Amino acid sequence: EIVLTQSPGTLSLSPGERATLSCRASQSINSVYVAWYQQKPGQAPRLLIYGASNRATGIPDRMSGSGSGTDFTLTIDKLAPEDFAVYYCQQSGSLPQTFGQGTKVEIK
Amino acid sequence: QVQLVQSQSEMKKPGASLNISCKASGYSFTTYFIHWVRQAPGQGLEWMGIINPSGGGTSYSQKFQGRVTMTRDTSTNTLYMELTALTSDDTAVYYCARATNSRGYLDYWGQGTLVTVSS
Numbered sequence: 001e002i003v004l005t006q007s008p009g010t011l012s013l014s015p016g017e018r019a020t021l022s023c024r025a026s027q028s029i030n031s032v033y034v035a036w037y038q039q040k041p042g043q044a045p046r047l048l049i050y051g052a053s054n055r056a057t058g059i060p061d062r063m064s065g066s067g068s069g070t071d072f073t074l075t076i077d078k079l080a081p082e083d084f085a086v087y088y089c090q091q092s093g094s095l096p097q098t099f100g101q102g103t104k105v106e107i108k
Numbered sequence: 109q110v111q112l113v114q115s116q117s118e119m120k121k122p123g124a125s126l127n128i129s130c131k132a133s134g135y136s137f138t139t140y141f142i143h144w145v146r147q148a149p150g151q152g153l154e155w156m157g158i159i160n161p162s163g164g165g166t167s168y169s170q171k172f173q174g175r176v177t178m179t180r181d182t183s184t185n186t187l188y189m190e191l192t193a194l195t196s197d198d199t200a201v202y203y204c205a206r207a208t209n210s211r212g213y214l215d216y217w218g219q220g221t222l223v224t225v226s227s
Binding site for chain 2: 033035037044045046047050051056088090092093095096097098099100101102
């Protein structure tokens with residue numbers, strides 16, 4: 001099973017700042033199979049990024065993904081009030097599919 | 109528009125079984141795979157398995173093997189997930205989510221079904 005470790009666990013930032021979220025895999029992953037999701041309290045997760053760097057429909061361009069191999073990053077430029085949430089990375093290339101434990105982006 | 113509408117919240121006793129439905133609409137039902145993901149209170153996301161609505165083929169996480177069954181009804185465009193021998197550790201929100209293939213990303217999610225297991 002591929003373990004995804006996200007860091008930091010919590011990110012305390014102010015609106016307008018940049019958020020950099022890390023996702024490290026226990027073994028190399030084809031970047032095609034890496035996705036990022038956002039989840040707000042009481043809501044289902046929402047797809048943000050697929051294929052490591054492709055924005056899903058309707059996702060603003062202040063959100064971007066990058067990485068390869070075992071290290072992947074989600075960057076949110078100029079945090080907007082609606083960006084404060086929990087973010088999960090996921091790998092879907094190997095079974096069982098796995099998610100990271102999440103990074104909470106909170107208002108400082 | 110694409111919608112995945114899940115059944116309502118349930119309360120179960122330990123040892124019982126749960127059966128959650130997920131009704132799909134707004135797209136070609138047999139073209140997309142459906143995954144089941146759960147989330148215990150205050151915890152992260154856990155992948156349970158996948159079903160191909162076209163032929164009904166399934167693949168389950170080893171953690172749930174023997175306890176989970178995923179099925180579909182093509183006449184009503186509805187997916188079902190049964191989990192047996194429930195314990196308090198199965199208390200969670202259960203989600204169905206759509207993917208373009210068995211290894212695809214999850215682009216649409218159901219609203220979630222809260223299942224509480226308690227004596």
